Amino acid sequence: MSFFSFKKNLLIPKTLNRKESFGVWLSLLGSSLETLQQLASASEHEFLQIGEQMQGIYTRAAKISQKAEHLVEVAAGQRMQSLIERLQQMVGDIEAYLSGSRTRSNENSLTMQGVLDLLDHIAKPLEGFQGMNMTLHMLGVSIKIESACLGLLGNEFINLAIDVEKLSLQVDDKSNAILKHRQDLRLMLLENMVSLHATESIHDEEVALALNSTSAGMHELEVVNDRFTQLGARVAATSKEITSNIGEVVSSLQFHDINRQQIEHVIEALEHLLLALSDGKAVAGSDDIYRALITEVGNVCELQEAQLNFASTELYSAVESIVGNLQQVSGKQMALGQETLAVTGVLDTSDSSFFDAISQGMSTVTAVLTDCISKDHEMTSAMKGVAANIDEITSYVHDIDDIGFEIVLLALNAQIKAAHAGERGAGLGVLAEAIHRLSDDAVERTTAVNATLTEIHTATEQLSDGKRAEEVELRSKFMSMEGALNEILKMLAEMNVELLTILSEVQAMVNALSEEVESITSQIDVHERTKVMADEVLAVLHQIVIEVRELEPASSEFKENLRLMEAKYTMESERRIHEAIANKHGVQQLTEVVPAQTVDSASGSDSEFGDNVDLF
Amino acid sequence: MAKVIMTADDSASVRQMVAFTIKQNGYEVIEAVDGQDALTKLATQKVDMLLTDLNMPNLDGIGLIKGVRAGSLNKFIPIIMLTTESVDSKKAEGKAAGATGWIVKPFKPEQLIAVIKKVLG
Numbered sequence: 001m002s003f004f005s006f007k008k009n010l011l012i013p014k015t016l017n018r019k020e021s022f023g024v025w026l027s028l029l030g031s032s033l034e035t036l037q038q039l040a041s042a043s044e045h046e047f048l049q050i051g052e053q054m055q056g057i058y059t060r061a062a063k064i065s066q067k068a069e070h071l072v073e074v075a076a077g078q079r080m081q082s083l084i085e086r087l088q089q090m091v092g093d094i095e096a097y098l099s100g101s102r103t104r105s106n107e108n109s110l111t112m113q114g115v116l117d118l119l120d121h122i123a124k125p126l127e128g129f130q131g132m133n134m135t136l137h138m139l140g141v142s143i144k145i146e147s148a149c150l151g152l153l154g155n156e157f158i159n160l161a162i163d164v165e166k167l168s169l170q171v172d173d174k175s176n177a178i179l180k181h182r183q184d185l186r187l188m189l190l191e192n193m194v195s196l197h198a199t200e201s202i203h204d205e206e207v208a209l210a211l212n213s214t215s216a217g218m219h220e221l222e223v224v225n226d227r228f229t230q231l232g233a234r235v236a237a238t239s240k241e242i243t244s245n246i247g248e249v250v251s252s253l254q255f256h257d258i259n260r261q262q263i264e265h266v267i268e269a270l271e272h273l274l275l276a277l278s279d280g281k282a283v284a285g286s287d288d289i290y291r292a293l294i295t296e297v298g299n300v301c302e303l304q305e306a307q308l309n310f311a312s313t314e315l316y317s318a319v320e321s322i323v324g325n326l327q328q329v330s331g332k333q334m335a336l337g338q339e340t341l342a343v344t345g346v347l348d349t350s351d352s353s354f355f356d357a358i359s360q361g362m363s364t365v366t367a368v369l370t371d372c373i374s375k376d377h378e379m380t381s382a383m384k385g386v387a388a389n390i391d392e393i394t395s396y397v398h399d400i401d402d403i404g405f406e407i408v409l410l411a412l413n414a415q416i417k418a419a420h421a422g423e424r425g426a427g428l429g430v431l432a433e434a435i436h437r438l439s440d441d442a443v444e445r446t447t448a449v450n451a452t453l454t455e456i457h458t459a460t461e462q463l464s465d466g467k468r469a470e471e472v473e474l475r476s477k478f479m480s481m482e483g484a485l486n487e488i489l490k491m492l493a494e495m496n497v498e499l500l501t502i503l504s505e506v507q508a509m510v511n512a513l514s515e516e517v518e519s520i521t522s523q524i525d526v527h528e529r530t531k532v533m534a535d536e537v538l539a540v541l542h543q544i545v546i547e548v549r550e551l552e553p554a555s556s557e558f559k560e561n562l563r564l565m566e567a568k569y570t571m572e573s574e575r576r577i578h579e580a581i582a583n584k585h586g587v588q589q590l591t592e593v594v595p596a597q598t599v600d601s602a603s604g605s606d607s608e609f610g611d612n613v614d615l616f
Numbered sequence: 617m618a619k620v621i622m623t624a625d626d627s628a629s630v631r632q633m634v635a636f637t638i639k640q641n642g643y644e645v646i647e648a649v650d651g652q653d654a655l656t657k658l659a660t661q662k663v664d665m666l667l668t669d670l671n672m673p674n675l676d677g678i679g680l681i682k683g684v685r686a687g688s689l690n691k692f693i694p695i696i697m698l699t700t701e702s703v704d705s706k707k708a709e710g711k712a713a714g715a716t717g718w719i720v721k722p723f724k725p726e727q728l729i730a731v732i733k734k735v736l737g
Contacts, residue, residue: 047629055636247725250633254722257627258700261671570701572720610727612702612720615734616711 047256076228087218129175136168255318262311298548305541312534319527330517337510404442411436619664624654651675670699681713
């Protein structure tokens with residue numbers, strides 16, 4: 001939209017007289033002055049609005065950067081370090097558990113193998129009890145035969161024979177029971193050994209799985225930590241870049257004030273010219289006065305055309321720079337948002353993050369440890385069963401031991417009765433002697449079996465006690481590891497929620513900022529509108545210059561005047577334009593007409609703050 | 617406690633940019649629309665620094681500096697000219713009136729902040 005419609009057909013017919021020409025120029029310049037006055041003040045409100053919007057964008061971009069920094073802190077900060085340290089500790093604990101578990105399994109296996117060997121070792125003494133039973137039975141029969149030969153005298157030996165038979169049966173029962181228990185125990189041990197080997201294998205696999213899972217989780221956390229640390233550096237770099245973009249916008253926004261002053265200078269020059277043209281003397285005066293005036297018209301218009309052209313171009317570039325830098329701010333935040341999502345490992349905020357994989361790994365560790373403890377408990381129960389079985393065998397052996405004592409008493413009784421029978425009882429004496437020897441044999445066997453059983457008992461007791469102690473220790477360690485794992489899982493869950501919340505916020509903020517920047521920048525057209533207005537005035541000035549120069553070419557006086565006119569400008573840009581016009585007209589070197597007072601700057605060199613800064 | 621800086625400029629957009637720049641760096645800002653407005657406010661308000669334009673209606677920057685130096689409350693504060701004027705003669709005039717430094721527009725925010733930090737110590 002233009003404040004003014006573009007003026008066409010500016011050419012003044014050559015047939016116009018002096019008065020008519022001045023009238024046309026006055027009209028055109030007057031109209032241009034109005035345009036310039038509007039141009040000088042029209043964009044103030046818009047620049048203020050852009051300034052406010054820029055501040056809003058900056059504030060929001062800063063908040064996004066803060067959010068991104070918070071995200072980095074959540075994913076790579078103290079809590080993450082603590083998690084990594086805990087996981088390192090856990091890997092150490094699991095490795096120690098694995099090693100201890102393997103050692104314990106080997107020891108258990110050796111103990112059980114030792115018990116099996118001992119059971120084999122007592123096989124012979126136990127079989128001896130069967131032989132003893134047979135001998136007792138034979139002795140009982142022999143006593144009966146001998147008793148029969150003795151007639152009435154032999155009646156006393158009948159009861160003895162019956163007792164021997166009874167003992168024979170008891171020994172038979174006990175030895176059979178012992179052999180059965182031995183066999184059962186053997187089978188139990190073999191089954192336990194098979195189970196132990198199987199458990200060892202499962203333990204190894206599961207603990208290795210837990211170890212791998214924990215190590216993988218820790219590695220993942222370390223990778224994440226590194227990635228987020230890099231993201232932190234990227235966030236800082238982006239913030240710096242955005243600050244630089246905003247700095248450029250701040251610089252560019254000042255061009256409104258600079259442009260206003262430049263236009264005011266053009267207005268001032270044209271107002272002077274209008275006054276001169278309005279003076280009736282110029283129209284009615286001599287040819288010299290007329291020629292001088294139209295020369296001045298050409299000079300002033302040519303210079304102001306250049307100044308206005310520069311001012312207009314500079315403002316246009318400044319606004320383009322504002323738009324470009326604001327778009328860059330949005331683009332950089334968008335890129336940062338995408339990078340944040342990529343680093344976090346989620347495609348959008350509805351997806352799960354890398355934390356879920358780690359959490360699953362941690363859950364696996366907990367499950368495996370629970371299973372390990374359960375299997376250890378089963379082994380402890382089995383060892384208790386072995387110990388109970390041994391206790392039962394031992395009680396049977398003690399029974400046989402008692403039977404052996406009764407055999408001794410029987411043997412003594414038989415020997416006494418045989419002695420009373422005299423020579424006729426000699427045969428029974430021999431039998432009594434045999435019973436006595438059998439009792440000695442029984443004592444010898446029970447002693448041997450007892451010694452071995454004591455060894456077995458001791459070993460199984462140790463195994464059982466050791467298992468109980470291990471179980472308590474393992475349970476304690478497991479509780480501690482489970483507690484640590486649950487804490488890690490809780491922390492991971494919290495971090496996950498926090499991370500996804502922040503990500504969601506960052507995404508929403510980035511999207512909103514992007515939309516707002518797009519909306520703001522698409523509405524910025526102040527440079528286009530001011531350019532149209534400036535172009536309209538420029539066309540007028542240019543046309544006047546062409547017409548005037550046709551009437552009266554630029555004279556050497558104009559070249560001289562360039563030096564004088566330069567002193568009127570205070571802006572560096574204005575002087576540069578002036579110099580360009582001078583060069584165009586062949587004035588090689590412009591010197592300052594008004595000698596400048598030198599200013600000593602306290603800083604000694606402008607470079608510390610820039611060429612545009614002086615500290616006195 | 618944040619230091620207080622006055623910015624005197626007849627351009628609202630320049631005041632806006634100066635205020636934005638220095639507020640971002642933790643300073644408090646007082647705005648004045650011209651030299652006279654600044655002088656009136658400085659008569660009752662103690663500030664740590666003055667940033668002023670040169671060409672302003674009612675009272676220009678040089679007049680403002682002279683007024684501040686002749687006053688009492690802010691007599692010794694650092695004063696930086698912030699202007700489009702770049703000729704040495706004007707700078708000399710500013711220095712003679714009591715300006716501490718001279719920044720030609722357009723300035724970059726980091727330049728302004730560096731100068732403020734240097735001057736305020």
